[in-house]
Amino acid sequence: MIIAEKKPIGEIIQEVKGYKRLLILGCNECVTVCEAGGRKEVGTLASALRIYFMKEGVEKQIDERTLERQCDHEYLEEIRDIADQYDAILSLACGVGVQFTAEKYHTTPLIPGVNTCFLGANEQRGVWTERCQACGSCILARTGGICPISRCAKRVMNGPCGGSSKGKCEINKELDCAWQLIIDRLRDLGRLDDYEIVAPIKEWSTERSGGPRKVVRADVQVSA
Amino acid sequence: MSLRTLDQVKASGELRTSSRLEKIFRMGHLAVTSECGPPRGSDPKAVTEKALLIKDHVDAINITDNQTSVTRMCSLASCIHLKQMGCEPVLQMVTRDRNRIALQSDILGAASFDINNMLCLTGDHQSFGDCKQGQNVHDLDSMQLIQTLRHMRDEGKFLGGDDIKRPPDLFVGAAANPFADPFEIRVPRLAKKVACGAEFIQTQCIYNLDKFEEWMRRVRERGLHEKVFIMAGMTPMKSAGMAKYMKNRVPGMDVPDEVIARLSGVAKDKQPQEGIDICVEAIQRLKEVEGVSGFHIMAIEWEEKVPEIVERGGLYPRPQV
Amino acid sequence: MADKFEPQIIGFCCKYCAYAAADLAGSMRLSYPSCIKIVQVPCTGRIDVIHILKAIEEGADGVMVAGCLEGECHFLTGNLKAKKRVKYVRKILEDIGIEPERVVMFNLSSAMGPRFAEIATEMADTIKKIGPSRVRS
Numbered sequence: 009m010i011i012a013e014k015k016p017i018g019e020i021i022q023e024v025k026g027y028k029r030l031l032i033l034g035c036n037e038c039v040t041v042c043e044a045g046g047r048k049e050v051g052t053l054a055s056a057l058r059i060y061f062m063k064e065g066v067e068k069q070i071d072e073r074t075l076e077r078q079c080d081h082e083y084l085e086e087i088r089d090i091a092d093q094y095d096a097i098l099s100l101a102c103g104v105g106v107q108f109t110a111e112k113y114h115t116t117p118l119i120p121g122v123n124t125c126f127l128g129a130n131e132q133r134g135v136w137t138e139r140c141q142a143c144g145s146c147i148l149a150r151t152g153g154i155c156p157i158s159r160c161a162k163r164v165m166n167g168p169c170g171g172s173s174k175g176k177c178e179i180n181k182e183l184d185c186a187w188q189l190i191i192d193r194l195r196d197l198g199r200l201d202d203y204e205i206v207a208p209i210k211e212w213s214t215e216r217s218g219g220p221r222k223v224v225r226a227d228v229q230v231s232a
Numbered sequence: 233m234s235l236r237t238l239d240q241v242k243a244s245g246e247l248r249t250s251s252r253l254e255k256i257f258r259m260g261h262l263a264v265t266s267e268c269g270p271p272r273g274s275d276p277k278a279v280t281e282k283a284l285l286i287k288d289h290v291d292a293i294n295i296t297d298n299q300t301s302v303t304r305m306c307s308l309a310s311c312i313h314l315k316q317m318g319c320e321p322v323l324q325m326v327t328r329d330r331n332r333i334a335l336q337s338d339i340l341g342a343a344s345f346d347i348n349n350m351l352c353l354t355g356d357h358q359s360f361g362d363c364k365q366g367q368n369v370h371d372l373d374s375m376q377l378i379q380t381l382r383h384m385r386d387e388g389k390f391l392g393g394d395d396i397k398r399p400p401d402l403f404v405g406a407a408a409n410p411f412a413d414p415f416e417i418r419v420p421r422l423a424k425k426v427a428c429g430a431e432f433i434q435t436q437c438i439y440n441l442d443k444f445e446e447w448m449r450r451v452r453e454r455g456l457h458e459k460v461f462i463m464a465g466m467t468p469m470k471s472a473g474m475a476k477y478m479k480n481r482v483p484g485m486d487v488p489d490e491v492i493a494r495l496s497g498v499a500k501d502k503q504p505q506e507g508i509d510i511c512v513e514a515i516q517r518l519k520e521v522e523g524v525s526g527f528h529i530m531a532i533e534w535e536e537k538v539p540e541i542v543e544r545g546g547l548y549p550r551p552q553v
Numbered sequence: 554m555a556d557k558f559e560p561q562i563i564g565f566c567c568k569y570c571a572y573a574a575a576d577l578a579g580s581m582r583l584s585y586p587s588c589i590k591i592v593q594v595p596c597t598g599r600i601d602v603i604h605i606l607k608a609i610e611e612g613a614d615g616v617m618v619a620g621c622l623e624g625e626c627h628f629l630t631g632n633l634k635a636k637k638r639v640k641y642v643r644k645i646l647e648d649i650g651i652e653p654e655r656v657v658m659f660n661l662s663s664a665m666g667p668r669f670a671e672i673a674t675e676m677a678d679t680i681k682k683i684g685p686s687r688v689r690s
Contacts, residue, residue, distance in 0.1 A: 016648065017645065017648045017649060018648055021649070048601075048603070051603050052602050052603055052606060052645075055603060055606035055607055055609075055610050056606060056645050056649055057649075058610050059606065059609055059610050059646075059649060059651060059688050060649040060650065060651075062610075062687075062688045062689065063649070063650065063651065063687045063688050161357055161368075162328070162354055162355075162357060162368065162370050162373075163370050164354060164370065164373040164374075165373050165375075165376065166373050166374075166375040166376070166424060167373070168412070168413075168414075169354045169374075170354070170407065170409045170412050170436065170483075170484050171356065171357070171412075171483050171484060172412060172413050172414075172483070172484070173412070173413055173483035173484060174413055175413060175414075178356070178357060178360075178483050179357045179359050179360075185413075188413065188414060191414060191416075191417055200417075203417055203420055203424075204420050204423055204424050204427070206375060206376075206379070206424060206427060206428055207375075207376075208376075209332070209372055209376045209379075209380075209391070210371075212371065
């Protein structure tokens with residue numbers, strides 16, 4: 009799931025200062041689950057902003073709305089009839105949602121209210137950690153289900169590096185060394201001999217460096 | 233291993249490069265290397281003056297590559313300065329800062345100056361250095377860099393498949409740390425580097441001689457000592473404080489309490505000499521270990537002590553090749 | 554003629570301890586400031602960030618959250634959740650330039666009638682000192 013984090017309110021205030029009629033637009037999917045931009049967070053942010061601007065003696069209209077997702081045309085259409093009533097939309101969706109909304113509401117300024125951080129999982133309530141870097145060519149079958157690209161700070165394909173110490177990464181004593189995890193897993197799977205298989209040089213062009221990516225399934229496309 | 237003459241080695245057909253270091257290994261001598269850190273500026277004297285202190289006591293000199301991610305004059309340029317003063321450089325190259333294009337390109341640059349040795353490393357994370365906000369690259373890791381260098385040299389081809397005009401003539405090295413975690417894969421990791429094509433190894437500095445000898449036993453068990461030349465890393469301690477720091481704050485470092493006790497047991501002004509004595513004793517013990525092919529003496533900012541260590545270690549004079 | 558500032562304070566009180574203590578204070582005929590408007594909740598854990606913010610948004614000069622003593626919450630950890638939320642709201646208020654002291658959490662048991670009167674007085678005094686909220690719709 010996409011994990012995001014609320015932007016500091018000071019930063020948001022700076023961005024929305026110039027707009028009189030503001031719509032705070034939340035998203036009911038990933039940002040709800042990571043408690044950054046769902047209905048609840050929209051409400052909290054709206055109230056906080058109203059308090060701030062009232063205190064400053066600045067008149068502002070701050071409305072709240074949460075869509076099922078902001079990365080699908082159909083849901084974004086739901087605000088078609090009200091979008092022009094606002095001077096700006098403060099979207100609490102992830103970077104995808106903010107952009108997709110901006111594309112659909114071409115003439116309305118779009119302001120992001122969260123920082124989109126990574127693809128991750130919910131370790132426990134209130135704690136989310138990174139698991140995937142969307143490299144486009146998954147090698148998890150070879151590494152015991154643990155990804156060296158997203159969980160190793162140096163993304164070494166044949167690790168661990170010399171800085172692995174007591175199962176932790178050299179950059180942060182609280183960060184697990186991905187390669188220690190992989191070795192432990194291979195041992196538990198009875199496949200420690202696989203450790204000596206040399207992972208080939210990675211094909212990075214399916215990753216960010218190859219340019220913006222696209223996935224198409226012709227068999228499900230509607231138009232001819 | 234019994235000693236051979238240079239002519240005998242040449243006749244054997246075993247030489248793969250023009251590297252002086254390779255010749256010394258194959259002749260059967262214990263090789264000696266040391267290292268210099270380039271300056272945080274553009275004055276080459278900072279490299280050449282250090283090199284002058286040690287050049288007659290070592291077979292080759294490593295130049296570090298933005299060590300601990302602190303920006304310095306590049307290793308390649310420093311190696312060129314060394315070459316121009318008649319020293320044998322070992323180019324250290326990390327994968328942190330360069331993609332595969334730059335790595336191959338710098339390899340060719342080094343080869344164009346007839347630099348004949350390269351150590352393939354991953355590199356410390358940039359958060360340790362002076363540019364914490366920067367990106368890291370790691371397009372390849374150190375194992376893949378070893379493979380790449382061998383491929384360029386032996387196949388004469390770029391990674392992309394095209395032919396290289398005048399393929400690089402470089403003796404391929406890698407690092408090993410017998411003391412890093414987890415211990416159980418340290419020998420498999422060495423085996424992996426050998427399988428990738430590493431021809432010589434320099435280890436992390438050794439203080440726990442028993443653990444090192446255990447690692448070497450496992451290395452010999454797999455016959456790896458016959459496939460790669462292993463140089464034992466040595467760093468003399470300047471003080472008990474330095475020993476404690478390295479024990480507690482440097483990952484992958486094993487400093488036994490006896491070493492610290494020995495240093496703490498002498499007066500502060502006598503500790504540097506004690507540190508050198510410990511280093512010399514270690515060399516004398518490890519010389520007898522089967523599979524140890526040489527010593528890599530890292531006396532960072534203390535290069536002037538290298539001659540004493542080499543001489544008292546019984547490794548002087550160096551063979552003339 | 555100087556207007557004496559009469560604060561408007563919302564007091565969220567949990568049924569099992571704080572509200573009971575307030576009742577007891579009443580039966581003991583203890584006086585405490587009438588500017589605290591008590592709102593009974595089953596547990597302070599029922600109170601969320603939005604409730605406190607809404608109170609401030611609607612013009613409350615202060616918000617008091619009163620729950621059971623730590624370790625004695627009728628619902629085990631409701632008051633601990635409330636504690637975290639109160640801390641979070643205080644941080645938001647600080648970031649938007651509102652005095653965080655306007656929102657305070659207290660813990661007491663149902664037998665502590667006098668303590669209730671004490672915290673109510675303390676809260677009113679704090680708010681009187683800070684002054685009226687600058688948030689007026």
